[in-house]
Amino acid sequence: MKKFTLTICCLCCTLYANAQFTLEGQYRPRAEVRNGFKAPILTDTEVAAFVEHRARITAGYSQSKLGFKLSVQDVRIWGETGQINKADNLLSIHEAYGEYKPSKNSTFRIGRQEVAIDGHRFFGTLDWAAQARAFDAVRYLYKDSIGNEFQLMGTFNQNGLTDSSSPEPAKNTGNFYNSGAYAGANTYTGFGLPLPKAQVMGYVKKMFGTANISFMGLVDFMQPTEGHPYPLYHFGISPNYKLDKLNLSGQLYYSTGTQKLSATNPELEDNKLSAYMLSLSLQHTGLKGKPLLGVDYISGDDKGTTDVTEGWAPLYGTNHKFYGFMDYFYVGSGHNGGGNNKSGGLVDIYLKTTFKVGESSNLLAHLHAFSSPTDVYDLSSADPEATLGSYLGTELDLVFVKKLAENITFKAGYSQMFGTTSMQQVKGQFNTDTGKYANIKGMQNWTWVMINFTPKFL
Numbered sequence: 001m002k003k004f005t006l007t008i009c010c011l012c013c014t015l016y017a018n019a020q021f022t023l024e025g026q027y028r029p030r031a032e033v034r035n036g037f038k039a040p041i042l043t044d045t046e047v048a049a050f051v052e053h054r055a056r057i058t059a060g061y062s063q064s065k066l067g068f069k070l071s072v073q074d075v076r077i078w079g080e081t082g083q084i085n086k087a088d089n090l091l092s093i094h095e096a097y098g099e100y101k102p103s104k105n106s107t108f109r110i111g112r113q114e115v116a117i118d119g120h121r122f123f124g125t126l127d128w129a130a131q132a133r134a135f136d137a138v139r140y141l142y143k144d145s146i147g148n149e150f151q152l153m154g155t156f157n158q159n160g161l162t163d164s165s166s167p168e169p170a171k172n173t174g175n176f177y178n179s180g181a182y183a184g185a186n187t188y189t190g191f192g193l194p195l196p197k198a199q200v201m202g203y204v205k206k207m208f209g210t211a212n213i214s215f216m217g218l219v220d221f222m223q224p225t226e227g228h229p230y231p232l233y234h235f236g237i238s239p240n241y242k243l244d245k246l247n248l249s250g251q252l253y254y255s256t257g258t259q260k261l262s263a264t265n266p267e268l269e270d271n272k273l274s275a276y277m278l279s280l281s282l283q284h285t286g287l288k289g290k291p292l293l294g295v296d297y298i299s300g301d302d303k304g305t306t307d308v309t310e311g312w313a314p315l316y317g318t319n320h321k322f323y324g325f326m327d328y329f330y331v332g333s334g335h336n337g338g339g340n341n342k343s344g345g346l347v348d349i350y351l352k353t354t355f356k357v358g359e360s361s362n363l364l365a366h367l368h369a370f371s372s373p374t375d376v377y378d379l380s381s382a383d384p385e386a387t388l389g390s391y392l393g394t395e396l397d398l399v400f401v402k403k404l405a406e407n408i409t410f411k412a413g414y415s416q417m418f419g420t421t422s423m424q425q426v427k428g429q430f431n432t433d434t435g436k437y438a439n440i441k442g443m444q445n446w447t448w449v450m451i452n453f454t455p456k457f458l
Helices: 002-017 421-426
Strands: 019-035 048-063 066-077 091-100 106-113 135-143 149-156 198-208 211-222 230-243 246-259 271-284 292-298 346-356 361-371 391-405 408-419 445-453
Touching: 048 091, 066 106, 391 421, 408 421
Parallel strands: none
Antiparallel strands: 019 048, 019 445, 048 066, 066 091, 091 106, 106 135, 135 149, 149 198, 198 211, 211 230, 230 246, 246 271, 271 292, 292 346, 346 361, 361 391, 391 408, 408 445
Protein backbone atom coordinates (compact mmCIF):
# COMPACT_ATOMS: atom_id res chain seq x y z
CA MET A 1 0.00 0.00 0.00
CA LYS A 2 2.85 2.40 0.83
CA LYS A 3 4.55 1.59 -2.47
CA PHE A 4 1.32 2.26 -4.38
CA THR A 5 0.77 5.60 -2.58
CA LEU A 6 4.36 6.62 -3.24
CA THR A 7 3.99 5.78 -6.94
CA ILE A 8 0.84 7.94 -7.19
CA CYS A 9 2.57 10.84 -5.42
CA CYS A 10 5.58 10.59 -7.72
CA LEU A 11 3.29 10.57 -10.76
CA CYS A 12 1.47 13.70 -9.52
CA CYS A 13 4.77 15.44 -8.83
CA THR A 14 5.93 14.61 -12.37
CA LEU A 15 2.72 15.98 -13.90
CA TYR A 16 2.85 19.21 -11.88
CA ALA A 17 6.56 19.60 -12.55
CA ASN A 18 5.79 19.79 -16.27
CA ALA A 19 3.07 22.41 -15.73
CA GLN A 20 3.63 26.10 -15.18
CA PHE A 21 1.25 28.69 -13.78
CA THR A 22 2.09 32.38 -13.99
CA LEU A 23 0.33 35.38 -12.52
CA GLU A 24 1.56 38.82 -13.46
CA GLY A 25 0.36 42.35 -12.87
CA GLN A 26 0.86 45.76 -14.41
CA TYR A 27 0.02 49.25 -13.28
CA ARG A 28 1.10 51.95 -15.73
CA PRO A 29 -0.01 55.55 -15.15
CA ARG A 30 1.11 58.18 -17.68
CA ALA A 31 0.78 61.95 -17.30
CA GLU A 32 0.75 63.97 -20.53
CA VAL A 33 0.80 67.62 -21.54
CA ARG A 34 -0.30 67.95 -25.18
CA ASN A 35 0.63 71.23 -26.81
CA GLY A 36 0.52 70.27 -30.47
CA PHE A 37 -0.01 66.50 -30.33
CA LYS A 38 -1.28 64.89 -33.58
CA ALA A 39 -1.73 68.33 -35.17
CA PRO A 40 -0.39 71.87 -34.66
CA ILE A 41 -2.15 73.53 -31.73
CA LEU A 42 -3.95 76.78 -32.56
CA THR A 43 -3.76 80.01 -30.60
CA ASP A 44 -7.36 79.72 -29.39
CA THR A 45 -6.95 76.08 -28.26
CA GLU A 46 -6.27 75.16 -24.65
CA VAL A 47 -3.35 72.89 -23.84
CA ALA A 48 -4.48 69.40 -22.78
CA ALA A 49 -3.17 67.89 -19.54
CA PHE A 50 -4.33 64.57 -18.07
CA VAL A 51 -3.32 61.29 -16.46
CA GLU A 52 -4.27 57.96 -18.05
CA HIS A 53 -3.61 54.55 -16.58
CA ARG A 54 -3.66 50.90 -17.44
CA ALA A 55 -4.15 48.30 -14.70
CA ARG A 56 -3.77 44.73 -15.92
CA ILE A 57 -3.77 41.25 -14.42
CA THR A 58 -2.53 38.39 -16.61
CA ALA A 59 -2.81 34.70 -15.75
CA GLY A 60 -1.12 31.99 -17.80
CA TYR A 61 -0.97 28.21 -17.68
CA SER A 62 1.13 25.80 -19.70
CA GLN A 63 1.30 22.03 -19.49
CA SER A 64 2.55 19.67 -22.15
CA LYS A 65 -0.07 20.00 -24.91
CA LEU A 66 -2.14 22.71 -23.22
CA GLY A 67 -1.78 26.49 -22.96
CA PHE A 68 -4.05 29.16 -21.56
CA LYS A 69 -3.94 32.94 -21.08
CA LEU A 70 -6.34 35.47 -19.61
CA SER A 71 -5.57 39.18 -19.38
CA VAL A 72 -8.02 41.61 -17.78
CA GLN A 73 -7.39 45.35 -17.86
CA ASP A 74 -8.83 48.63 -16.67
CA VAL A 75 -8.10 51.70 -18.81
CA ARG A 76 -9.27 55.15 -17.70
CA ILE A 77 -8.46 58.82 -17.40
CA TRP A 78 -8.02 59.92 -13.81
CA GLY A 79 -11.21 61.65 -12.67
CA GLU A 80 -13.55 60.42 -15.42
CA THR A 81 -15.37 58.28 -12.84
CA GLY A 82 -16.54 59.65 -9.52
CA GLN A 83 -14.92 58.89 -6.19
CA ILE A 84 -18.04 57.06 -5.05
CA ASN A 85 -18.50 54.84 -8.07
CA LYS A 86 -20.55 51.66 -8.26
CA ALA A 87 -19.87 50.53 -11.81
CA ASP A 88 -18.51 51.60 -15.18
CA ASN A 89 -17.70 50.08 -18.56
CA LEU A 90 -13.94 50.49 -18.34
CA LEU A 91 -12.95 46.95 -17.32
CA SER A 92 -12.35 44.67 -20.31
CA ILE A 93 -10.70 41.49 -21.54
CA HIS A 94 -7.50 42.22 -23.44
CA GLU A 95 -6.49 38.61 -24.18
CA ALA A 96 -8.29 35.32 -23.61
CA TYR A 97 -7.19 32.22 -25.48
CA GLY A 98 -6.48 28.52 -25.26
CA GLU A 99 -3.63 26.64 -26.93
CA TYR A 100 -3.17 23.15 -28.25
CA LYS A 101 0.48 22.16 -28.77
CA PRO A 102 0.69 19.06 -30.96
CA SER A 103 4.50 19.20 -31.00
CA LYS A 104 7.42 21.09 -29.50
CA ASN A 105 7.46 23.69 -32.29
CA SER A 106 3.76 23.90 -33.19
CA THR A 107 0.89 25.71 -31.47
CA PHE A 108 -2.79 26.24 -32.29
CA ARG A 109 -3.97 29.41 -30.51
CA ILE A 110 -7.72 30.09 -30.37
CA GLY A 111 -9.27 33.25 -28.93
CA ARG A 112 -8.52 36.92 -28.37
CA GLN A 113 -4.78 37.50 -28.80
CA GLU A 114 -2.07 40.00 -29.61
CA VAL A 115 -0.49 39.69 -33.07
CA ALA A 116 2.91 41.14 -33.96
CA ILE A 117 5.13 40.35 -36.94
CA ASP A 118 8.10 42.04 -38.62
CA GLY A 119 8.71 44.59 -35.91
CA HIS A 120 5.03 45.67 -35.63
CA ARG A 121 4.99 47.33 -39.07
CA PHE A 122 1.69 45.96 -40.41
CA PHE A 123 0.55 43.83 -37.45
CA GLY A 124 1.44 45.23 -34.03
CA THR A 125 0.32 45.07 -30.40
CA LEU A 126 -0.03 48.86 -30.04
CA ASP A 127 1.28 48.55 -26.49
CA TRP A 128 1.99 52.29 -26.21
CA ALA A 129 -1.75 52.95 -26.21
CA ALA A 130 -3.25 52.13 -22.84
CA GLN A 131 -5.87 49.83 -24.38
CA ALA A 132 -3.42 48.07 -26.77
CA ARG A 133 -4.69 45.86 -29.63
CA ALA A 134 -5.85 42.24 -29.85
CA PHE A 135 -7.56 40.10 -32.50
CA ASP A 136 -10.31 37.50 -32.14
CA ALA A 137 -8.70 34.79 -34.20
CA VAL A 138 -7.72 31.20 -34.80
CA ARG A 139 -3.96 31.04 -35.36
CA TYR A 140 -1.37 28.39 -36.07
CA LEU A 141 2.23 29.15 -35.09
CA TYR A 142 5.38 27.21 -35.92
CA LYS A 143 8.90 28.17 -34.86
CA ASP A 144 11.97 25.96 -34.82
CA SER A 145 15.19 26.23 -32.83
CA ILE A 146 17.01 28.43 -35.38
CA GLY A 147 14.19 30.93 -35.86
CA ASN A 148 12.33 29.72 -38.97
CA GLU A 149 8.64 30.63 -38.60
CA PHE A 150 5.29 29.92 -40.16
CA GLN A 151 1.94 31.42 -39.16
CA LEU A 152 -1.59 31.07 -40.45
CA MET A 153 -4.41 33.16 -39.00
CA GLY A 154 -8.13 33.49 -39.67
CA THR A 155 -10.77 35.80 -38.19
CA PHE A 156 -14.55 36.02 -38.58
CA ASN A 157 -16.20 39.07 -37.03
CA GLN A 158 -19.76 39.76 -35.93
CA ASN A 159 -21.32 42.82 -34.26
CA GLY A 160 -23.62 40.65 -32.18
CA LEU A 161 -26.77 38.61 -32.56
CA THR A 162 -30.46 39.36 -32.21
CA ASP A 163 -33.36 37.10 -33.09
CA SER A 164 -35.70 37.49 -36.04
CA SER A 165 -38.17 39.53 -33.97
CA SER A 166 -35.83 42.52 -34.15
CA PRO A 167 -37.38 45.62 -35.75
CA GLU A 168 -34.55 45.60 -38.27
CA PRO A 169 -33.70 41.91 -38.71
CA ALA A 170 -31.79 42.51 -41.93
CA LYS A 171 -29.28 44.66 -40.10
CA ASN A 172 -29.03 42.65 -36.91
CA THR A 173 -29.16 39.02 -37.92
CA GLY A 174 -27.28 36.91 -40.40
CA ASN A 175 -23.67 37.73 -41.11
CA PHE A 176 -23.61 41.50 -41.55
CA TYR A 177 -20.58 43.18 -39.94
CA ASN A 178 -19.51 46.81 -40.27
CA SER A 179 -17.67 48.13 -37.23
CA GLY A 180 -16.83 51.76 -37.88
CA ALA A 181 -17.54 54.10 -40.78
CA TYR A 182 -15.63 55.19 -43.82
CA ALA A 183 -13.92 58.56 -43.53
CA GLY A 184 -14.82 61.39 -45.87
CA ALA A 185 -16.37 60.13 -49.12
CA ASN A 186 -16.09 56.45 -48.21
CA THR A 187 -12.50 56.18 -49.41
CA TYR A 188 -9.66 54.00 -48.27
CA THR A 189 -7.66 56.45 -46.18
CA GLY A 190 -5.99 54.43 -43.46
CA PHE A 191 -8.05 56.23 -40.81
CA GLY A 192 -11.75 55.59 -40.48
CA LEU A 193 -11.75 52.35 -42.48
CA PRO A 194 -14.15 49.76 -41.02
CA LEU A 195 -12.78 46.58 -39.56
CA PRO A 196 -12.98 43.59 -41.90
CA LYS A 197 -15.74 41.03 -41.78
CA ALA A 198 -13.10 38.30 -42.05
CA GLN A 199 -9.36 37.90 -42.56
CA VAL A 200 -6.93 35.24 -43.72
CA MET A 201 -3.23 35.88 -43.06
CA GLY A 202 -0.18 33.78 -43.86
CA TYR A 203 3.39 34.50 -42.74
CA VAL A 204 6.70 32.76 -43.43
CA LYS A 205 10.15 33.64 -42.10
CA LYS A 206 13.29 31.86 -43.31
CA MET A 207 16.72 32.10 -41.67
CA PHE A 208 19.98 32.10 -43.69
CA GLY A 209 22.77 32.34 -41.13
CA THR A 210 23.10 36.05 -40.31
CA ALA A 211 20.33 36.92 -42.77
CA ASN A 212 16.61 36.27 -42.89
CA ILE A 213 13.66 37.10 -45.09
CA SER A 214 9.94 37.01 -44.35
CA PHE A 215 6.80 37.08 -46.48
CA MET A 216 3.28 38.06 -45.45
CA GLY A 217 0.01 37.74 -47.33
CA LEU A 218 -3.32 39.04 -46.02
CA VAL A 219 -6.85 39.11 -47.42
CA ASP A 220 -9.31 41.50 -45.75
CA PHE A 221 -12.95 40.82 -46.57
CA MET A 222 -14.78 44.15 -46.28
CA GLN A 223 -18.56 44.47 -45.82
CA PRO A 224 -19.71 48.12 -45.84
CA THR A 225 -23.35 47.09 -46.40
CA GLU A 226 -25.44 43.94 -46.20
CA GLY A 227 -24.41 41.48 -48.84
CA HIS A 228 -21.35 39.57 -49.84
CA PRO A 229 -18.01 40.94 -48.58
CA TYR A 230 -15.37 41.93 -51.10
CA PRO A 231 -11.62 41.26 -50.74
CA LEU A 232 -8.66 43.62 -50.40
CA TYR A 233 -5.20 42.10 -50.68
CA HIS A 234 -2.00 43.02 -48.83
CA PHE A 235 1.47 41.58 -49.41
CA GLY A 236 4.73 42.20 -47.60
CA ILE A 237 8.39 41.19 -47.82
CA SER A 238 11.01 41.97 -45.16
CA PRO A 239 14.69 41.07 -45.73
CA ASN A 240 17.30 41.57 -43.00
CA TYR A 241 21.07 41.12 -43.16
CA LYS A 242 23.72 41.41 -40.45
CA LEU A 243 27.40 41.86 -41.31
CA ASP A 244 29.58 42.13 -38.23
CA LYS A 245 28.32 45.34 -36.59
CA LEU A 246 26.17 46.50 -39.50
CA ASN A 247 22.45 45.70 -39.67
CA LEU A 248 20.69 46.28 -42.99
CA SER A 249 16.90 45.99 -43.08
CA GLY A 250 14.20 46.56 -45.65
CA GLN A 251 10.42 46.26 -45.91
CA LEU A 252 8.08 46.45 -48.87
CA TYR A 253 4.29 46.27 -48.59
CA TYR A 254 1.72 46.46 -51.37
CA SER A 255 -2.08 46.69 -51.14
CA THR A 256 -4.46 46.01 -54.02
CA GLY A 257 -8.07 45.11 -54.81
CA THR A 258 -11.31 46.86 -55.75
CA GLN A 259 -13.25 48.91 -53.22
CA LYS A 260 -17.01 48.61 -53.63
CA LEU A 261 -17.70 52.24 -52.80
CA SER A 262 -20.90 52.28 -54.84
CA ALA A 263 -22.43 49.93 -52.29
CA THR A 264 -22.54 52.73 -49.71
CA ASN A 265 -22.83 55.75 -51.99
CA PRO A 266 -24.43 55.38 -55.47
CA GLU A 267 -22.69 58.58 -56.61
CA LEU A 268 -19.29 56.95 -56.20
CA GLU A 269 -17.76 54.46 -58.58
CA ASP A 270 -15.83 51.44 -57.43
CA ASN A 271 -12.18 52.31 -56.87
CA LYS A 272 -9.09 50.30 -57.62
CA LEU A 273 -6.62 50.10 -54.75
CA SER A 274 -2.93 50.22 -55.63
CA ALA A 275 -0.73 51.47 -52.79
CA TYR A 276 2.68 50.62 -51.34
CA MET A 277 5.26 51.31 -48.65
CA LEU A 278 9.05 50.98 -48.92
CA SER A 279 11.41 51.15 -45.94
CA LEU A 280 15.22 50.90 -45.82
CA SER A 281 17.45 51.27 -42.76
CA LEU A 282 21.10 50.80 -41.78
CA GLN A 283 22.36 50.51 -38.20
CA HIS A 284 25.93 50.47 -36.87
CA THR A 285 25.98 48.78 -33.47
CA GLY A 286 29.71 49.43 -33.00
CA LEU A 287 29.35 53.21 -32.77
CA LYS A 288 28.29 55.13 -29.68
CA GLY A 289 24.53 55.43 -29.58
CA LYS A 290 24.12 52.58 -32.08
CA PRO A 291 22.82 55.02 -34.72
CA LEU A 292 20.11 53.81 -37.08
CA LEU A 293 19.57 55.79 -40.28
CA GLY A 294 16.56 55.05 -42.44
CA VAL A 295 13.89 56.24 -44.82
CA ASP A 296 10.24 55.30 -45.25
CA TYR A 297 8.33 56.08 -48.44
CA ILE A 298 4.55 55.70 -48.23
CA SER A 299 2.52 56.25 -51.38
CA GLY A 300 -0.28 58.82 -51.37
CA ASP A 301 -3.06 60.35 -53.44
CA ASP A 302 -2.85 63.57 -55.43
CA LYS A 303 -5.84 65.86 -55.74
CA GLY A 304 -6.63 64.75 -59.27
CA THR A 305 -6.54 60.99 -58.58
CA THR A 306 -10.10 59.64 -58.51
CA ASP A 307 -10.18 56.24 -60.20
CA VAL A 308 -7.32 54.63 -58.23
CA THR A 309 -6.67 54.88 -54.50
CA GLU A 310 -2.89 55.15 -54.09
CA GLY A 311 -2.59 56.02 -50.40
CA TRP A 312 -1.12 53.10 -48.46
CA ALA A 313 -2.47 52.40 -44.98
CA PRO A 314 -0.55 50.54 -42.21
CA LEU A 315 -3.83 49.18 -40.95
CA TYR A 316 -2.93 47.11 -37.89
CA GLY A 317 0.61 48.28 -37.11
CA THR A 318 2.08 50.05 -34.09
CA ASN A 319 2.46 53.26 -36.05
CA HIS A 320 3.50 55.29 -33.00
CA LYS A 321 6.78 53.36 -33.18
CA PHE A 322 7.63 54.45 -36.72
CA TYR A 323 6.32 57.89 -37.69
CA GLY A 324 7.29 60.09 -34.75
CA PHE A 325 6.05 59.92 -31.17
CA MET A 326 3.77 62.97 -31.60
CA ASP A 327 1.49 60.80 -33.76
CA TYR A 328 0.99 63.24 -36.65
CA PHE A 329 0.77 60.37 -39.13
CA TYR A 330 -1.26 57.14 -39.28
CA VAL A 331 -2.34 57.12 -35.62
CA GLY A 332 -5.99 58.04 -35.90
CA SER A 333 -4.89 61.31 -37.50
CA GLY A 334 -5.48 62.00 -41.17
CA HIS A 335 -3.18 64.00 -43.44
CA ASN A 336 -3.77 64.99 -47.04
CA GLY A 337 -2.74 67.90 -49.19
CA GLY A 338 -5.26 67.59 -51.99
CA GLY A 339 -8.45 68.22 -50.05
CA ASN A 340 -9.93 64.95 -51.33
CA ASN A 341 -10.25 63.01 -48.06
CA LYS A 342 -7.52 60.61 -49.09
CA SER A 343 -4.13 59.92 -47.56
CA GLY A 344 -1.40 62.14 -48.98
CA GLY A 345 1.35 59.64 -48.21
CA LEU A 346 4.61 60.37 -46.40
CA VAL A 347 8.38 60.45 -46.79
CA ASP A 348 10.12 60.02 -43.44
CA ILE A 349 13.92 60.30 -43.19
CA TYR A 350 15.00 59.45 -39.65
CA LEU A 351 17.97 59.00 -37.33
CA LYS A 352 17.52 57.01 -34.13
CA THR A 353 20.06 56.58 -31.31
CA THR A 354 20.17 55.14 -27.79
CA PHE A 355 22.77 56.29 -25.24
CA LYS A 356 23.52 54.68 -21.91
CA VAL A 357 23.31 57.17 -19.02
CA GLY A 358 24.69 55.72 -15.82
CA GLU A 359 24.25 52.15 -14.65
CA SER A 360 20.52 51.73 -15.13
CA SER A 361 19.43 54.56 -17.42
CA ASN A 362 19.18 55.19 -21.15
CA LEU A 363 18.39 58.18 -23.34
CA LEU A 364 16.64 57.63 -26.67
CA ALA A 365 16.93 60.36 -29.29
CA HIS A 366 15.01 60.25 -32.57
CA LEU A 367 15.03 62.85 -35.35
CA HIS A 368 12.48 62.77 -38.20
CA ALA A 369 12.35 64.88 -41.35
CA PHE A 370 8.86 64.63 -42.87
CA SER A 371 7.81 65.54 -46.39
CA SER A 372 4.94 64.78 -48.73
CA PRO A 373 5.38 62.55 -51.80
CA THR A 374 2.30 64.19 -53.35
CA ASP A 375 1.47 67.81 -54.15
CA VAL A 376 0.43 70.03 -51.25
CA TYR A 377 -1.95 72.62 -52.68
CA ASP A 378 -1.95 76.20 -51.43
CA LEU A 379 -5.59 76.87 -50.61
CA SER A 380 -4.86 80.52 -49.83
CA SER A 381 -3.90 81.19 -53.45
CA ALA A 382 -6.32 82.32 -56.14
CA ASP A 383 -4.69 79.80 -58.44
CA PRO A 384 -6.27 76.38 -57.75
CA GLU A 385 -3.12 74.66 -59.00
CA ALA A 386 -0.72 76.63 -56.75
CA THR A 387 1.28 74.39 -54.45
CA LEU A 388 3.28 74.73 -51.27
CA GLY A 389 6.63 73.06 -50.63
CA SER A 390 6.71 69.31 -50.00
CA TYR A 391 8.64 69.69 -46.70
CA LEU A 392 6.24 69.22 -43.78
CA GLY A 393 8.46 69.56 -40.74
CA THR A 394 11.05 68.08 -38.41
CA GLU A 395 10.27 66.23 -35.19
CA LEU A 396 12.66 65.64 -32.29
CA ASP A 397 11.82 62.89 -29.79
CA LEU A 398 13.71 62.41 -26.50
CA VAL A 399 12.92 59.61 -24.03
CA PHE A 400 14.71 59.02 -20.71
CA VAL A 401 14.39 55.48 -19.30
CA LYS A 402 15.52 54.47 -15.80
CA LYS A 403 15.10 51.18 -13.98
CA LEU A 404 14.19 52.17 -10.40
CA ALA A 405 14.05 48.64 -9.04
CA GLU A 406 13.20 45.12 -10.12
CA ASN A 407 9.96 45.34 -12.13
CA ILE A 408 9.71 49.14 -11.78
CA THR A 409 10.66 51.36 -14.73
CA PHE A 410 10.44 55.14 -15.01
CA LYS A 411 10.17 56.94 -18.36
CA ALA A 412 9.97 60.60 -19.30
CA GLY A 413 9.63 62.02 -22.79
CA TYR A 414 9.77 65.33 -24.62
CA SER A 415 8.93 65.80 -28.30
CA GLN A 416 8.89 68.94 -30.41
CA MET A 417 7.57 69.53 -33.90
CA PHE A 418 9.06 72.19 -36.14
CA GLY A 419 6.25 72.37 -38.68
CA THR A 420 5.61 74.38 -41.83
CA THR A 421 2.57 75.83 -43.58
CA SER A 422 2.51 72.64 -45.62
CA MET A 423 2.03 70.71 -42.38
CA GLN A 424 -0.97 72.89 -41.55
CA GLN A 425 -2.40 72.21 -44.98
CA VAL A 426 -2.16 68.42 -44.76
CA LYS A 427 -3.66 68.58 -41.25
CA GLY A 428 -6.68 70.54 -42.52
CA GLN A 429 -5.96 73.84 -40.76
CA PHE A 430 -7.08 76.20 -43.51
CA ASN A 431 -9.79 78.67 -42.48
CA THR A 432 -12.25 79.02 -45.34
CA ASP A 433 -13.90 82.06 -43.72
CA THR A 434 -10.71 84.14 -43.61
CA GLY A 435 -9.01 82.56 -46.60
CA LYS A 436 -5.88 82.07 -44.50
CA TYR A 437 -4.22 79.29 -42.56
CA ALA A 438 -5.16 79.21 -38.88
CA ASN A 439 -2.88 80.87 -36.36
CA ILE A 440 -0.78 78.36 -34.43
CA LYS A 441 1.08 78.75 -31.17
CA GLY A 442 4.82 79.27 -31.34
CA MET A 443 5.84 76.02 -29.64
CA GLN A 444 4.47 72.66 -30.73
CA ASN A 445 5.49 70.06 -28.16
CA TRP A 446 4.41 67.07 -26.11
CA THR A 447 5.66 66.11 -22.65
CA TRP A 448 4.92 62.97 -20.69
CA VAL A 449 5.99 61.02 -17.59
CA MET A 450 5.21 57.34 -17.03
CA ILE A 451 6.03 54.71 -14.42
CA ASN A 452 5.52 51.02 -15.09
CA PHE A 453 5.02 48.51 -12.26
CA THR A 454 5.18 44.90 -13.50
CA PRO A 455 5.14 42.51 -10.50
CA LYS A 456 5.50 38.76 -11.04
CA PHE A 457 3.23 37.23 -8.43
CA LEU A 458 3.81 33.61 -9.46
